Amino acid sequence: DADVTQTPRNRITKTGKRIMLECSQTKGHDRMYWYRQDPGLGLRLIYYSFDVKDINKGEISDGYSVSRQAQAKFSLSLESAIPNQTALYFCATSDLGGLGYNEQFFGPGTRLTVL
Amino acid sequence: AQRVTQPEKLLSVFKGAPVELKCNYSYSGSPELFWYVQYSRQRLQLLLRHISRESIKGFTADLNKGETSFHLKKPFAQEEDSAMYYCALSSGGTSYGKLTFGQGTILTVHP
Numbered sequence: 001d002a003d004v005t006q007t008p009r010n011r012i013t014k015t016g017k018r019i020m021l022e023c024s025q026t027k028g029h030d031r032m033y034w035y036r037q038d039p040g041l042g043l044r045l046i047y048y049s050f051d052v053k054d055i056n057k058g059e060i061s062d063g064y065s066v067s068r069q070a071q072a073k074f075s076l077s078l079e080s081a082i083p084n085q086t087a088l089y090f091c092a093t094s095d096l097g098g099l100g101y102n103e104q105f106f107g108p109g110t111r112l113t114v115l
Numbered sequence: 116a117q118r119v120t121q122p123e124k125l126l127s128v129f130k131g132a133p134v135e136l137k138c139n140y141s142y143s144g145s146p147e148l149f150w151y152v153q154y155s156r157q158r159l160q161l162l163l164r165h166i167s168r169e170s171i172k173g174f175t176a177d178l179n180k181g182e183t184s185f186h187l188k189k190p191f192a193q194e195e196d197s198a199m200y201y202c203a204l205s206s207g208g209t210s211y212g213k214l215t216f217g218q219g220t221i222l223t224v225h226p
Contacts, residue, residue: 031212033213033214035216040124040218041218042121042201042216042217042218042219043159043201043216043219044216045213045214045215048213050212056210058213090159092159094212096212097212101164101166102147102205102211102212102214103149103161103164104151104161104214105160106158106159106160107158108158109158
């Protein structure tokens with residue numbers, strides 16, 4: 001779905017470097033999410049934002065920070081990258097939806113390697 | 116705390132065989148459950164939601180509150196069904212709409 005974009009798509013960095021992953025959406029959704037995907041662990045939520053002024057920690061927020069610059073933009077930062085943050089990172093968006101009809105729309109993913 | 120468990124990391128079947136991907140959940144409230152799918156070189160996308168009681172691409176999933184399960188089934192698997200499948204549970208209350216995903220099951224359908 002071209003409505004949710006992530007940059008960069010691939011990044012190799014070194015331990016201790018600061019990294020920012022960016023997500024943009026043109027779907028007009030208020031809600032945005034950052035996940036990481038690891039083999040055998042599935043998708044785990046890092047941070048989520050229900051509107052521009054609302055930021056919430058997910059289950060694995062340590063070592064990460066986020067910024068919601070606008071309704072359409074949600075950035076994930078690794079202040080000092082470490083090797084166990086090597087993973088595939090996904091951004092997603094959703095609207096409030098009706099009961100049971102919440103659907104999240106995912107970006108293409110950013111593959112991050114920390115050496 | 117809510118939890119979603121998919122006990123099979125890998126599942127292999129032959130074309131035309133029935134397939135069942137297991138999902139169990141732990142949640143104190145009234146659950147809202149979903150199956151998401153990620154085909155090779157495609158984005159993760161919604162496959163079906165329990166509230167719709169729909170069949171998508173021949174797949175169905177029934178919510179069993181007694182067994183706290185939401186297994187995904189298809190009577191005759193096709194090669195194009197090969198993908199990663201995630202079961203997901205929606206939070207309630209003030210974090211309504213936040214999803215908790217299972218570990219995922221990689222389904223391979225052999226010709």
